[in-house]
Amino acid sequence: SLFGVEDKLANSNFENSRSDAKKAQITLLAIIVLSIFTAILSAQFILKPIASTLQEATALAAEIARGNLSKKIIIKGRDEIAQLMRSLDTMQNTLRESVRIIQHASEELGQQATTIAENANQIHEQAAHQGDAMNSAASAIEELTVSINILSENTEDAHKTTDLAGKEAKEGENTIIATSKQMLSVAETVRKTSKSIEELGSKSKQVNKI
Numbered sequence: 001s002l003f004g005v006e007d008k009l010a011n012s013n014f015e016n017s018r019s020d021a022k023k024a025q026i027t028l029l030a031i032i033v034l035s036i037f038t039a040i041l042s043a044q045f046i047l048k049p050i051a052s053t054l055q056e057a058t059a060l061a062a063e064i065a066r067g068n069l070s071k072k073i074i075i076k077g078r079d080e081i082a083q084l085m086r087s088l089d090t091m092q093n094t095l096r097e098s099v100r101i102i103q104h105a106s107e108e109l110g111q112q113a114t115t116i117a118e119n120a121n122q123i124h125e126q127a128a129h130q131g132d133a134m135n136s137a138a139s140a141i142e143e144l145t146v147s148i149n150i151l152s153e154n155t156e157d158a159h160k161t162t163d164l165a166g167k168e169a170k171e172g173e174n175t176i177i178a179t180s181k182q183m184l185s186v187a188e189t190v191r192k193t194s195k196s197i198e199e200l201g202s203k204s205k206q207v208n209k210i
Helices: 001-064 081-207
Strands: none
Touching: 001 081
16 A cells, blocks of 8 residues: 555656646747747837838939939948948949039030130131132232233333334434435525525626616
């Protein structure tokens, strides 16, 4: 009977141990489930802002990729997500400055191109004016050449006329000399005739006296 009591006590202790083990297992399982649930809730509370920030960063990166550099980037905290947002902000500012520099350079190039075009037009106009001036000079030289030829011909004609006039003057001089000689001869003849008439008059007076 002593052995029977001990067996009963042992069985009772075993059953109690099994019951305690089951309770411990159930408690442990409940703690694990509660921990998992708590972890899930905590992860949702923790990951939701992170996911939202990541979505915002993705949207900002897409806007920057499309060339929209006017989005204002708000940086909160100092974690990795904040560093990512700060990097996006730095990249956007750098791209904005690069675009400004490129636009300024493009404007300067446009102004230089306009200046070059204006200078080219001026050079073209000057070349055209110089061409017209050269054509005018060529025409004037041609006219001067014609005038020189005409003057040369006129000079030759004048020389011929002068020679002819000289010959005619010489002939006129000879004619005048000959005429003068004839006039002197006529004058001498008249003088002689007058003298003869005077002698005849004297003789006539003498005859009348007789």
